[in-house]
Amino acid sequence: MKSLINVTISILVVCGLLWFATIKLDASSSAGGEGILTVYNWGEYIDPELITQFEEETGITVIYETFDSNEAMLTKVRQGGSAYDIAVPSEYTIETMVEEDLLYEIDHAKLPNLQNIDSYYLDLPFDPKNKYSIPYFWGTVGVVFNPNDIPEHLTFETWEHLWDPALKDKVFLVDGSREVMGMGLNSLGYSLNSRDDAELREATERLKSLNGNVKAIIGDEVTPLMINNEATVAVTFSGQAADMMWENEELDFAVPQEGSNLWFDNMVIPKTAQNIEGAHQFINFMLDAEVAAQNADYVGYSTPNSAAMELLDEEVVTDERFYPPVEMRDNLEVYENLGLEMLGTYNEYFLEFKMSLQ
């Protein structure tokens, strides 16, 4: 009994000391002053130096919290109880958030740097006039592959190449119903926003015929596999492909011509915000040419900021694989918010496909 009490007391003492340590650390890192700004973003999706720079310039203390999926973030914002001033969701989630009245309107007058954004990325169907969201990064879905390990004729200009018998057990798919079903639909020449059950059915059957080629359906873990040459072909997001190619120069990336997805991650001000003024300051800060360039350099995704592009390496911004010219972008589609019912159908079909794998 005595030993149990001793253990209890020592744990409490240790916790007390640790708690004291966090206060010390906290005090040394934040100067305090102009209030607090809570930024809710994907992990490793910003250059931490920029946060420090923002804090120094404005006197605002930034709390940086992270999420790992749009839907999880959405649940948190919906449920409230926490003060997120900025969030960075993808476009289809922004549509949902607008529908559910979870976002504040953004005051463009407070964003002089908005002029840096290429007009191509503004006023898109998911958020007309950018009332609620400002572009952060964007990209596509395509195929990253190692040309050394596959027959030369496979360039993935067309989705058809994924079905090539030479790719037996070599294809990795991303674990997302919209992405995989979209690929199936695109490969048949349909829209990846199809609501037609017959088309979806056909796409599922088409995907099932990919069975022998699919090695695995995974998420972000495909990155180390591609870098290590453990995987040969992967359907993935352009930003991730860029990461892989940065590490492994053998790799190449292509967006098939039948069409694919064009995605955006935009900054929004959720209704949970406590510091709307600070949120505007932050958005404007991130739109600054130099800041955006530094951030793009750090994260490795494509920036919508044309002023920043001028500051980036020539080689990077002229790479058509990651900055496709306008005519190539015409084949790309942005995900529409299909509604939960339709999303459920996509998921059922995707599940059917997954369960057919052997």
Place this chain on the structure above:
Amino acid sequence: MRSTLSTSAKVYLALVFVILYAPIFYLIFFSFNSGGTMNSFEGFTLEHYKAVFDDNRLLIILINTVIVALLSALFSTIIGTLGAVGIVSLRNKKMRNTLLSLNNILIVSPDVVIGASFLILFTMVGVKLGFTSVLISHIAFSIPIVVLMVLPKMLEMNTNLIDAALDLGATRRDVLTRVILPYIKPGIFAGFFMALTYSLDDFAVTFFVTGNGFSTLSVEIYSMARAGISLTVNAISGLVFIVTIAIVIGYYYFMSRSKKTKEA
């Protein structure tokens, strides 16, 4: 019984330990990689360790993680142990089985379900999301594992001991502190350590119930997955691992030495 282990038994144990520690040494090995990822090893560097100490935010998150783990393990052990003692002393078998079934519900429920329902619960009651809500949740989902670890010890215990003590006029309090607790102590410690594991490993529940700047290492690591987990996390895990091992071995030798001097 005291016979020493045969060679084959030693080999077997060694193999188990090698497998248990393989991924951890793999992680630590790459924490020295100048390449920046957990892929090919390019060269030796200590920069990731330096980064750990330069990153106050990460250090605070680490300390928060440890505090939540220790406190939640402590409280869940107390509640769980008392629960196990209470369950075994119940006469009504139906009641007992019902409690045990209820006990296991949180173990079988996937973290997302627990996290989402706790989130709804906390926002309904109006608990501010942050340290408190995370701590309460961790206590809540660690209690069942403590019960399951203490229970076999309770069931094994010779009830005659307790009856004898009671017959000899011991109070119930005495029985609990002098007979039961000492006997089930290994179970209590097992429960405590497993509760620590549950707490340190949890991502989904913490993610849902946290807020207002409070974060744990797991949440941080999972949300890094999309853009790539930085080796700083490897370095921090390596440090935690080394420190833990040092504490455990140091404590063990300290205890066994003081035991010896007492005996001498």
Place this chain on the structure above:
Amino acid sequence: MKFKSKAALIPYLFWIALFVIAPIGLIAYYSLLDLNGDFTLANYKNFFTSAYLTMTLTSFWYAFLITFFTLLISYPTAYFLTKTKHKQLWLMLIIIPSWINLLLKTYAFIGIFGLSGPVNAMIEVFGFDPTQILFTDFSFIFVAVYIFIPFMIIPIFNALDEMNPSLIYAARDLGASAFTTFRRVIFPLTIEGVKSGIQVTFIPALSLFMITRLIAGNKVITLGTAIEQQFLVAQNWGMGSTIAVFLILIMFASMLFTRTKKKGGRA
């Protein structure tokens, strides 16, 4: 036992009411809602389609395999551990690896099992061609067993450790073989520990999800995966809750099998 301790139960019952009954109530409630928040039994009907029934069987089968192999490896480990000189220290060293973040360890396994990883390097030394170990049943069960080993070892260790050694001497003196001694004396005395170990392995194994994607590449789909998808991707909390209800029912059913047989003097 004459000992009664209703008071000890109070905080525990409080916990059950607040963090078990209340969430279960919520889950049961959600399981009756469709996407528009209207009451429906459609979710339950949906569960009885082939996809979910297959998934239930798959989950059950893999949980069984995982538990079986975990027990197979853990029992001898626990047994040998009790005979080591610094057994408490060794036991701690079994637990410590479980304190390192699981996602990190999983990434490490991806590297270890990889084509250029240490395992394949060893295979090559023995003159075989490197093979992809990841995304197979083997790698999935291996990593799952890895996760659960400490949970299984501890209760068995505790049961073995307190065993009176004179019982074994007596059995051996009476001419029992090592195997008979184990089967008739050692194993029955540790049965509570084994049951506890099986419960803390089998029950969470039913709802494993993360490693089904990372290690099995979604070629193993369990109920846990399906629930996670319903909650986080499809945003269909109703269907997710329904699957969770079934998962809990399966857990109850499996509890019936490991239920403690009442012996005289107990209760």
